[in-house]
Amino acid sequence: MTKETNLAKKTRAGLLPRLKEAAGKNAHLSKTVMTEVANKNDLPLNEVYAVSSFYAYLPVKSVGKNVIRVCEALPCDLKDAGAVIDYVKELLGITPGEITADAKFSLEVAGCIGACDEAPAMMINDKLYGKLTKDKIAAILKTY
Amino acid sequence: MAEKRIVLSNCSAIDPEDIETYLARGGFKALEKARSMKPKAIVEEIKQSGLTGRGGAGFNAGLKWELALKAKGKTKYLICNADEGEVGTFKDKYILSGDPFGLIEGMAIAGLAIGAIRAYIYLRWEYHFLMDLLRQAIAQVKTRGFLTHMDIEVFEGAGAYICGEESALMNSIEGERGESRYKPPYPPQRGLWDMPTIINNVETLMNVPHIINNGAAWFSAMGTAKSKGTKVFSVSGDVKRPGVYELEMGSSLKELVVNLAGADDIKAIQVGGSTGSIMPARMIDLPLAHESYLGSGAIVVLNSSRDIIKAVYNNMHFLNDESCGKCTPCRDGTEVIIEILGRLVQGEGMEGDIEALEDLAQTMAVASLCGLGQAAAVPLLDSVKYFRDEYTDRIEQSTFLRSYLGGKSIEVKEGLR
Numbered sequence: 001m002t003k004e005t006n007l008a009k010k011t012r013a014g015l016l017p018r019l020k021e022a023a024g025k026n027a028h029l030s031k032t033v034m035t036e037v038a039n040k041n042d043l044p045l046n047e048v049y050a051v052s053s054f055y056a057y058l059p060v061k062s063v064g065k066n067v068i069r070v071c072e073a074l075p076c077d078l079k080d081a082g083a084v085i086d087y088v089k090e091l092l093g094i095t096p097g098e099i100t101a102d103a104k105f106s107l108e109v110a111g112c113i114g115a116c117d118e119a120p121a122m123m124i125n126d127k128l129y130g131k132l133t134k135d136k137i138a139a140i141l142k143t144y
Numbered sequence: 145m146a147e148k149r150i151v152l153s154n155c156s157a158i159d160p161e162d163i164e165t166y167l168a169r170g171g172f173k174a175l176e177k178a179r180s181m182k183p184k185a186i187v188e189e190i191k192q193s194g195l196t197g198r199g200g201a202g203f204n205a206g207l208k209w210e211l212a213l214k215a216k217g218k219t220k221y222l223i224c225n226a227d228e229g230e231v232g233t234f235k236d237k238y239i240l241s242g243d244p245f246g247l248i249e250g251m252a253i254a255g256l257a258i259g260a261i262r263a264y265i266y267l268r269w270e271y272h273f274l275m276d277l278l279r280q281a282i283a284q285v286k287t288r289g290f291l292t293h294m295d296i297e298v299f300e301g302a303g304a305y306i307c308g309e310e311s312a313l314m315n316s317i318e319g320e321r322g323e324s325r326y327k328p329p330y331p332p333q334r335g336l337w338d339m340p341t342i343i344n345n346v347e348t349l350m351n352v353p354h355i356i357n358n359g360a361a362w363f364s365a366m367g368t369a370k371s372k373g374t375k376v377f378s379v380s381g382d383v384k385r386p387g388v389y390e391l392e393m394g395s396s397l398k399e400l401v402v403n404l405a406g407a408d409d410i411k412a413i414q415v416g417g418s419t420g421s422i423m424p425a426r427m428i429d430l431p432l433a434h435e436s437y438l439g440s441g442a443i444v445v446l447n448s449s450r451d452i453i454k455a456v457y458n459n460m461h462f463l464n465d466e467s468c469g470k471c472t473p474c475r476d477g478t479e480v481i482i483e484i485l486g487r488l489v490q491g492e493g494m495e496g497d498i499e500a501l502e503d504l505a506q507t508m509a510v511a512s513l514c515g516l517g518q519a520a521a522v523p524l525l526d527s528v529k530y531f532r533d534e535y536t537d538r539i540e541q542s543t544f545l546r547s548y549l550g551g552k553s554i555e556v557k558e559g560l561r
Contacts, residue, residue: 013337015319054468056303057269072233074418074458075380075444111305111462112231112418113270116380116444117387126272137423140427 015041015051017060048089056110064099064106066144069123072109084120084132085109091141105142127130147404147469148366150374151350152390155242160277163284164303166245172290174353178253185258187213190352190362194372199225199308199345200416200440201515202371207503208342210256215340219544221258222294223336223343224251227268227313230417231304232442233460235376236346238388240267240274243350244281248296250286252350253356255294258342263296264270266313271304303465309336309514310343312468323470324514349378367393371433376442379405382447391432398428401445409447412531417442418459419519422452422526454529456523457485463520474517477508493539498528 022037023029029037029052038045047124051128052058059067068088085096088107092100099106115121118130129140149155158165167171178186191206212220224247228236240247240328251263265278269324277297283293306424308310311325314336335341351373355363371393377400380386384406391400397415401407410425415432423430423437431435446455464478481504484497505521511517528535546553 012319013317016316017300017498020300020302021268040308049302051319051321054304054323055301058302072458073462073484074414075232077455078381078444078446078450078459111466112229112233114237114268116234116378116442119380123270126269128270128273 004043015043015048017057019048019052023058028074029051030062030064030121034060034113049118062099064103066105066124069110070083070096071113071115071119071121071123073109073113073116074122076119079119081120084122086135087134087137088122088141091138105141130143147390148392149390150375151239151246151353151376152242152388153354154246155238158245159242160242160244161280163245163281166243167288170357171245172249172288173251174356175249175256178256178356179441183213183259184358186253189360190257190355193355193363193366194360194370195348195351195355195363196371197345198347198351198375198441199248200289201439202434202438203345205348208222208332208344209254211330212260212340212342214358219262219337219339220258221336221339221341222251222255222258222263222318223310223313223345224263224265224349225308225310225313225345226271227266227301227308228271228346228440229268229308229466230412230419230440230442231459232380232414232417232444233378233440234380234560235378235388235441237271237274238378239346239350239376240271241431243276244278245285246350246353247346248281248285251296252291252294253352254342254344254349258340261294261387262300262340263294263481265309266301266317268301268308268351268359272300273484275300275555281397294403305462306468306514306516309370309516311514313343314341322360323468324516326336326513342381361498368433368435370435371438375432375438377432377441377443379445381443381445382409382450383407383445394426394431394433396431397432397437400432401443402428403488405443405445407445407447410445411448411450411492412452412455414444414446414455414459414523415439415442415474416522418462419516422456422523422530424530428551431534451489452527452534453485454489456527457482457489459523460485460520463516470512471513471517473508473511474513474520477512477517478520479502480504481520488535488538488542489544491545493535493542494541495539497539498532498535502528 034048035039038048053060096109115130120132187209196202307316307322312322316322331341363479378388414422415437420439467474469475505524509521
């Protein structure tokens with residue numbers, strides 16, 4: 001390994017936390033934000049985009065103020081995760097990938113979120129909600 | 145055989161926010177003992193114990209450490225893999241929230257053994273709520289003077305299942321896309337920033353203080369020929385008592401899912417998560433060990449009302465989403481498989497589907513770059529092996545339905561899961 005490539009590697013260290021910080025709480029990484037990160041870290045913009053777009057929680061498209069992620073991996077699927085998604089869709093009038101008109105919520109489906117013993121489960125931002133029922137979902141959404 | 149709690153012995157017995165409660169239960173005695181040992185002796189003890197990696201691959205932990213100890217490098221790194229993303233696995237979350245000090249002690253000993261001065265805990269984003277607990281625990285350990293030889297930093301992931309794979313994990317820390325690397329070189333030779341690196345699962349490291357305290361012989365007396373000690377399992381699906389259970393290696397599947405988790409109607413059991421084996425209920429007397437089935441210890445039970453093809457489809461959909469896209473067999477293989485399985489789930493099967501699935505699965509198993517693509521074939525091939533009737537019936541029914549509709553196909557929806 002040459003000295004130059006070693007140096008290039010070092011400037012990338014910690015890119016993930018810096019991207020997270022730049023995105024702020026639940027905001028997405030807009031082109032402006034990514035350009036700033038790229039300039040600050042002496043990296044080409046396309047590299048920053050390549051990294052951001054790889055990770056589910058470094059969103060490069062805009063998201064709602066609160067991001068709902070309903071788990072639909074097998075253990076949750078067995079406990080009717082489909083009904084949870086349908087009910088959230090019904091309450092908010094959006095399908096996965098969409099943002100509500102008031103930009104308060106966006107809905108996504110997730111792989112396993114590690115709450116299989118509390119299935120069906122979902123996360124809103126970084127908070128976990130398990131053993132979901134219709135009543136519970138409605139009550140949870142009201143708190144946001 | 146009832147539960148045997150060694151890894152979980154401190155969970156709910158200590159206050160995870162207070163190091164005093166951990167010390168009161170003999171905490172950091174193992175580290176003290178390790179300090180009086182030569183690195184080579186620590187490695188030898190772990191090697192002799194037969195401790196294997198608990199993340200799923202089951203490699204001998206001491207052997208891995210030995211490689212890193214012998215490797216030359218300016219710096220050596222230790223990484224605790226807490227990117228628990230395997231479907232159906234939540235044991236590490238339970239361990240981290242119940243006994244963060246046990247993990248830190250295990251890491252401190254591992255650091256002494258291989259000569260690491262810097263360590264990371266790679267925590268999945270979904271476990272963000274554990275961040276403060278872990279950082280606070282590290283701070284307390286430092287204050288008490290137990291962590292003078294190594295720094296531990298908690299590094300948070302950003303939502304990528306593949307980052308549980310060790311080379312993708314290192315790429316992620318380095319600020320790259322979390323894609324797998326070509327191997328060799330293996331991490332103990334050239335890992336993080338090209339330096340010798342040891343990556344161990346949370347549960348693997350949790351075993352270390354117990355082995356140092358009680359000796360390799362004590363540990364290797366438990367379990368089977370190739371699987372020593374205990375294993376922590378995550379049980380979910382169609383059971384009365386889903387949760388985390390610790391059993392001696394070699395215990396039967398029946399003991400775990402029937403006696404402990406309370407399953408009373410079993411059609412199939414998936415052992416090892418989204419890439420784990422799917423087996424019929426009649427195989428319930430099998431021992432849980434590396435020699436038979438184990439993986440990460442994720443157990444999902446399916447009752448008699450469940451559609452096996454749909455379960456496999458769900459798994460494959462997940463793997464397709466999470467495939468890093470670097471190698472073609474995995475990226476495209478998972479794509480074509482979910483197309484075929486999606487049709488089958490919706491009753492639009494065709495002659496030749498089973499053969500096509502087998503062909504794709506076998507190609508992926510031999511040609512994929514990392515474990516994700518290689519093992520993606522496992523549940524699919526198992527389901528075709530043990531539940532072939534469901535596939536042939538589905539195809540026959542589809543053929544009948546088409547003739548009934550005058551040759552028209554039913555509409556197959558996209559994005560079904």
